[in-house]
Amino acid sequence: MEIHFLGTGSAYPGSERDNTSLCFSNDGYHVLIDVSGNPCRKLKQINVDLEELDSVIFTHFHIDHIYGLPSLLWGMWLENRHKPLTLYCDERNEEKLHQWLDTMEVYEWGIQFPLHIKTFNGDHIEELIINENLHISCFPALHSVPTIGLEIRYDGKLIIYSGDSEVNSYIQTYEYIDVLIHEATSAKKTDPIHTSLPEISDSYELKSIGKVILVHLSDKEPYDEELSRLDITEKVQTAEEMMCINV
Ligand SMILES: [Zn+2]
Ligand SMILES: [Zn+2]
Numbered sequence: 077m078e079i080h081f082l083g084t085g086s087a088y089p090g091s092e093r094d095n096t097s098l099c100f101s102n103d104g105y106h107v108l109i110d111v112s113g114n115p116c117r118k119l120k121q122i123n124v125d126l127e128e129l130d131s132v133i134f135t136h137f138h139i140d141h142i143y144g145l146p147s148l149l150w151g152m153w154l155e156n157r158h159k160p161l162t163l164y165c166d167e168r169n170e171e172k173l174h175q176w177l178d179t180m181e182v183y184e185w186g187i188q189f190p191l192h193i194k195t196f197n198g199d200h201i202e203e204l205i206i207n208e209n210l211h212i213s214c215f216p217a218l219h220s221v222p223t224i225g226l227e228i229r230y231d232g233k234l235i236i237y238s239g240d241s242e243v244n245s246y247i248q249t250y251e252y253i254d255v256l257i258h259e260a261t262s263a264k265k266t267d268p269i270h271t272s273l274p275e276i277s278d279s280y281e282l283k284s285i286g287k288v289i290l291v292h293l294s295d296k297e298p299y300d301e302e303l304s305r306l307d308i309t310e311k312v313q314t315a316e317e318m319m320c321i322n323v
């Protein structure tokens with residue numbers, strides 16, 4: 077399975093990174109996690125045809141995680157997509173999503189593909205997607221609005237995604253995590269709804285994690301200095317735009 081980092085930036089406007097969004101690709105099955113800037117271009121750059129994308133999971137409804145949706149749907153309509161697309165969102169955001177689709181007049185464009193909306197209750201652990209050996213579940217994250225983290229199991233490996241959250245004690249309950257993709261909105265400063273780099277090294281048992289990849293990063297934050305100071309450069313790395321890892 078491939079994990080593509082389509083955007084790696086925090087909500088703060090930055091010059092170096094687009095807002096955080098990932099694409100998990102497994103043997104022709106593609107799921108986008110949140111939709112940030114220019115999703116069609118980025119999917120094309122990773123050779124995922126707009127016809128191929130299977131689903132989108134919204135972790136929460138802050139603008140930096142959802143604003144690319146109109147562009148994604150518009151591109152799919154222009155390319156005459158036919159395959160159904162499933163949008164997963166928290167049940168508390170379902171009405172907003174419908175209102176947004178209505179405001180964009182998506183159903184008046186004449187889209188040729190069914191748009192399925194599936195809801196979950198982000199306060200609970202729920203299985204969202206099972207595709208052959210790829211299983212994706214959600215768990216509650218700790219943020220200012222209803223937000224989920226994701227547990228991705230693939231081929232005996234465990235990947236945890238916590239893209240916008242303070243330190244989450246639920247993540248501490250796993251015995252071993254192969255890849256932890258975690259937000260680090262700041263390198264040093266603490267923030268009640270986000271995570272800083274020292275909080276990651278203080279709160280998670282790094283020896284029980286294979287690799288930590290940091291996303292939701294802000295411009296001009298001294299990540300490299302902090303990683304060196306904390307002596308965790310072997311274990312923890314900052315994600316780069318359009319980077320891809322194989323799991
Ligand atoms: Zn965010
Ligand atoms: Zn947020």
